[in-house]
Amino acid sequence: MPTDEKQLRKYEFKKALEELSNLKGRGTELVSLYIPPDKQIWDVVQYLREEYSTSSNIKSKSTRKNVLAAIESIMSRLKSYKMTPPTGLVLFVGHVATRGDQTTMYAQIIEPPEPFQTFIYKCDSQFYLDPLLSQLKTKEIYGLIVIDRKEATIGFLNGTNIVAVTNEQSLVPSKHHQGGQSSRRYERLIEIAAHDYFKKIGEICNNTFVPIIKDIRAIFIGGPGATKNYFFEKDYLRNEIKNKVEELYDVGYTDESGLRELVERAAETMKDMDIAREKDLVTKFLMEIKKSEGGLGIYGENQVKEALERKAIDILLISDGIRSTRYYYKCPACGFAKDYDKWLDDVTCPNCGAAMDLDHEEDLVKNLYELAEASGARVEIIGEDSDEGKLLKKAFSGLAGILRYVPQRPNSQ
Numbered sequence: 573m574p575t576d577e578k579q580l581r582k583y584e585f586k587k588a589l590e591e592l593s594n595l596k597g598r599g600t601e602l603v604s605l606y607i608p609p610d611k612q613i614w615d616v617v618q619y620l621r622e623e624y625s626t627s628s629n630i631k632s633k634s635t636r637k638n639v640l641a642a643i644e645s646i647m648s649r650l651k652s653y654k655m656t657p658p659t660g661l662v663l664f665v666g667h668v669a670t671r672g673d674q675t676t677m678y679a680q681i682i683e684p685p686e687p688f689q690t691f692i693y694k695c696d697s698q699f700y701l702d703p704l705l706s707q708l709k710t711k712e713i714y715g716l717i718v719i720d721r722k723e724a725t726i727g728f729l730n731g732t733n734i735v736a737v738t739n740e741q742s743l744v745p746s747k748h749h750q751g752g753q754s755s756r757r758y759e760r761l762i763e764i765a766a767h768d769y770f771k772k773i774g775e776i777c778n779n780t781f782v783p784i785i786k787d788i789r790a791i792f793i794g795g796p797g798a799t800k801n802y803f804f805e806k807d808y809l810r811n812e813i814k815n816k817v818e819e820l821y822d823v824g825y826t827d828e829s830g831l832r833e834l835v836e837r838a839a840e841t842m843k844d845m846d847i848a849r850e851k852d853l854v855t856k857f858l859m860e861i862k863k864s865e866g867g868l869g870i871y872g873e874n875q876v877k878e879a880l881e882r883k884a885i886d887i888l889l890i891s892d893g894i895r896s897t898r899y900y901y902k903c904p905a906c907g908f909a910k911d912y913d914k915w916l917d918d919v920t921c922p923n924c925g926a927a928m929d930l931d932h933e934e935d936l937v938k939n940l941y942e943l944a945e946a947s948g949a950r951v952e953i954i955g956e957d958s959d960e961g962k963l964l965k966k967a968f969s970g971l972a973g974i975l976r977y978v979p980q981r982p983n984s985q
Contacts, residue, residue: 579951579952579953580937580938580941580951581685582685582953583892583937583953584938585682585684585685585704585707585708586708586892587895587935588680588682589701589704589705589708590895591680592664592680592699592701593698593699593701595668595669595678595698595699596668596669596697596698597638597666597667597668597669597675597696597697597698598634598635598638598667598669598673598675598697599632599634599635599638599697600635600639600695600696600697601634601635601638601639601642601666601667601695601697602642602664602665602666602667602668602695602696602697602698602699603639603642603643603646603663603664603665603666603693603694603695604662604663604664604692604693604694604695604696604699604700604701605620605646605662605663605664605665605692605693605694606660606662606688606690606691606692606693606703607656607660607661607662607663607691608656608660608687608688608689608690608691609656609657609658609659609660609687610656611656611660611691612655612656613650613653613654613655613656616650616691617647617650619693620643620646620647620650620693621647623643623693624640624643624644624647627639627640627643627695628640638666638667638675639666639695641667641677642665642666642667645665645677645679646663646665649663649665649679649681650663657683658687659683659684659685659686659687659688660683660684660687660688661681661682661683662681662682662683662684662704663679663680663681663682664678664679664680664681664682664699665677665678665679665680666678666699670917671917682704684704684707685707686707688703690703712730712731712789712846713728713729713730713784713787713788713789714728714729714730714788714789714790714791714792714838714842715727715728715777715780715781715788715790715791715792715813715816716728716729716734716791716792716794716831716834716835717773717777717791717792717793717794717800718793718794718795718800718823718825718826718827718830718831718833718834719773719793719794719795719799719800719803719826720795720796720797720799720800720826721742721744721766721769721799722741722742722744722826723739723740723741723742723826723827724739724740724742724773724826725738725739725740725826725827725828725830725831726738726740726773726776726777726780727828727831729835729847731846731847731955731957732846732847732850732955732957732958732961733957733958734828734831734832734835736828736831737780738776738780739827739828740772740773740776742765742766742769743765743769744762744765744766744769745761745762745765770802770803770806770808771808773803773808774803774808774809777808777809777813778809778810778813781812781813781816782810782812782813785812785813785816788816790816790817790818790842791813791816791817791818792817792818792819792820792821792834792835792837792838792841793817793819793820793821794820794821794822794823794830794833794834794837795822795823795826795830796822796823796824796826797822800820801820804817804820818838818841818842819838819841821834821837821838822837823837835847839851846955847958849952850952850954850955850958850960850961851958851960853887853889853952853954853960853974854889854954854960854961854963854964855960856974857869857889857972857973857974860974860975866978866979867978868886868974868975868976868977868978869972869973869974869975870885870972870973870974870975871968871969871971871972871973872968872969872971873936873969873971876888876940876971876972876973877940877943879973879975880940880943880944880946880947880949880973881943881947883946883947883948883949883976884947884975884976884977884979885944885947885949885973885974885975885976886949886950886973886974886975886976887949887950887951887952887973887974888940888944888949888950888951888952888972888973889952889954889964889971889972889973889974890937890940890951890952890953890954890970890971891953891954891956891961891964891965891970891971892953892954892955892956892961893956893961893965893970894936894937894965894970894971896913896935896936896937897913897915897933897934897935897936898911898912898913898933898934898936899911899912899913899914899915899916899930899933900930900931900932900933900934901916901919901928901929901930901931902928902929902931903921903923903924903926903928903929904926904928904929905921905924905926906921906923906924906926908921908922908923908924908928909931910922910928915930915933940971949973
């Protein structure tokens with residue numbers, strides 16, 4: 573699957589889960605059904621028939637009515653599937669609360685990005701999302717260690733998010749003479765204290781990284797001077813961790829800022845990392861818009877759409893946090909049409925006074941993907957966790973582009 577298509581599917585998946593998480597039922601009448609890849613559709617239908625019979629005994633009339641309607645809807649929708657998709661199938665169906673005491677039938681079918689193993693049927697006042705939410709977690713994890721003789725910080729790089737696990741201060745004395753003690757004896761005491769400190773840090777690293785070593789893509793160690801090399805080369809770290817160490821880097825700090833500096837240093841080694849890719853792309857865009865004579869940078873919804881339509885954009889940058897949908901209403905009586913930036917359940921035609929119907933809706937990001945595909949532009953989703961991602965969303969409304977060529981400007985008279 574092309575990278576752009578994968579990114580779009582991930583965006584749609586995340587948006588769907590966000591929508592589902594905000595829906596509530598009046599009672600335990602929202603049905604969540606997880607069908608794993610190896611489960612036969614016929615077996616699921618048989619199971620639902622049994623649940624339908626059982627649900628007929630629900631005491632609450634409204635809950636019974638809504639649960640039975642949800643099961644009927646699911647069985648009807650499953651008729652279009654001859655077999656379960658390769659990653660499984662998840663259906664969310666039920667009457668969700670709207671205004672006052674009103675409810676409306678809701679249905680969402682998801683083919684998840686990753687397969688799951690367990691068949692689940694669940695009725696509740698909310699849709700059951702835990703198995704799918706776990707699939708949103710970034711699978712690419714890096715271990716980070718910054719260390720010198722004064723302190724050490726251990727952490728993770730998870731996607732674009734740097735997380736410090738612990739910061740440990742050492743009790744190693746400074747290397748200077750004190751009256752009444754021989755230099756050799758004092759040096760020996762320093763080395764004993766250093767050994768105890770390195771042993772402690774090694775144990776923390778072992779306890780932090782070994783349990784999830786299979787999920788860690790690589791580990792990077794940084795620090796000023798030769799201490800990091802000594803720590804790595806001796807037997808303070810278990811072999812499982814040593815085998816994951818990709819590189820050692822000189823960094824000036826060994827606190828949380830040292831972790832950030834380590835990631836910066838390691839970015840060249842990890843060109844395929846999200847955080848490095850996003851930093852390079854947003855930095856390139858910023859350099860272009862700063863050019864006094866007009867560079868290749870462009871931002872703003874209207875400007876980006878116009879540039880995509882004339883096939884001028886080379887790389888389209890979209891913030892992962894963009895959520896924008898336009899709703900198009902049309903009057904069945906006179907044909908008057910109007911669009912809104914939010915869904916409205918009661919729209920009156922200003923032309924003839926009749927009730928307007930929702931004609932269709934357009935998701936901004938999906939629309940931009942379609943324009944990009946038609947124009948041959950490359951799409952890059954920029955996460956919100958990184959500094960660059962935050963800047964793109966806050967300063968440029970989460971939408972920017974790098975052009976293929978500098979647009980011609982009219983000659984001044």
